[in-house]
Amino acid sequence: MKRVVLCADDYAISPGVSEAIRRLIAARRINATSVMTVFDGLIEEADCLLAAAEGTDASIGLHVTLTGTFPPLTRGIAGADGHFPALSRVVVAALSRRLDAQAVEAEVEAQFQAFLDAFGRPPDHVDGHQHVHVLPVVRKAVLTATARFAPRAWLRDVTPARAALHGFDVKGRLIGAFASGFARDATPFGLATNRGFGGAYDFSADHDFATLLTHFLKGVPDGGLVMVHPGRVDDPLTARDPLTQQREVEYAVLHGEAMPAILDAADVSLALPDGLRNTAAA
Template sequence: MRRVVLCADDYAIAPGVSEAIRQLIAARRINATSVMTVFDGLKEEADALKAAARDMGASIGLHVTLTGTFAPLTAGMAGPLGTFPALSALLVAALTRRLDPKAVAAEVEAQFLAFAEAFGGPPDHVDGHQHVHVLPVVRRAVLAATARHAPKAWLRDVTPAKGALNGFDFKGRLIGSFARGFARDAARLSLVTNSGFGGAYDFSAGHDFAALLTHFLKGVPEGGLVMVHPGRVDDPLTARDPLTHQREVEYEVLRGEGMRVILDAADVRLSLPEGMGHKAAA
């Protein structure tokens, strides 16, 4: 059986999301989560996650956040309204090299420090909200900060596994195009990455998520990673993020009785492969 990582993104974006992720970790339905560090109450969320993940073999990572309708930890990344830029604006600035590298580095540094303070140590892995960690300018800051603060952590390479592409999968291919050379750049700093990525889709309600998840898990190789976004919708989530109802759809599939069938059908087990940490098998 292939060992893969099934990672829930956006821990700490809202209480309903955090609680759902903790329940899934405790039930061994996922074996990783990525934490946003820019909201109030991080220490309490960290303590609850550590308790739920104790002896579960779960990887707890930093979800570097540089986009969204909420405030950054540092002034340099704040726009006129005091919030992060939209993804489209950040993407254009990064690709045209107009993104301030000092401002990005300062914000990334602050998020690493916030994680360490809340969790009592460095992250087990590092990735990015809306995959910003692979973009020009941001990539350099994230890799440098990881090498400095968490040299034993693994990083998320969002290059799609061919078998995990959903049809032509424009979204997955586009995300993968931004990640070109990311694994090579990480290796130059003696940092490791996952081997193949799946989980990208348009989050519309018309999808059969159970079928999608089976496809993603079947399609990633040994050492691959599939991202998910489970959660319960509450007022903080609605105020902070447009992805709401589909989180509940994903949560119900992940916690349901059919999840064991999905894992068996994909012939995978949720475990960190060799070189991606020293956690016990999930």
């Protein structure tokens, strides 16, 4: 069976999302989650997650966050409103090499430190909210900080597995273009990455998520990663992120009776591949 990482993004963005992810980890319906460290209450969320993950071998990672309608941990990257900049602004500034490298480095390091303070250990893996970790300028800051704070961690390469693309999949292909050379760039730092990525789709469209998930799981190779965004909608989530009801849809499938059959149909075992297990923090 293929060993695949099924990773829930955005842990700690809201209590409803966090609780849903903990339930899925405890039930072994997912085997990884990525934590946002920019919100209040992180220590309590960390304690609850560690308890839910005990004995499961789940990978708990840092979800580097540089975009959103909420404040960063440091001032340098904040806009005039005190919040992170919009994704479009970060992408344009990164591609034109006009993104403030020092401000990015300071924020990334602050988020690593917040993770260490809350969990008492480095993250098992590192990725980025809205995949910002693969962008120019940000990429260098993330690789450098990971090597410094979590040298045994692995990183998410969002280069799509061809078989996991959904139709022409403009979104998946664009993400993959931004990720060009990411695994190569991680190698000199001694950092491993997953092999193949799936899970990108248009959240606003009317999809059968069970069918999509089966497609993604079948499409990634052994050592691949599929991202998901399960959760329960609550007021903090609605205030912080436009992705709301689709999280409920994903949670229903992941926690539902059909999930074991989905894994069987894809011939997938939710287990860290050896190349990632050997680097994961003890």
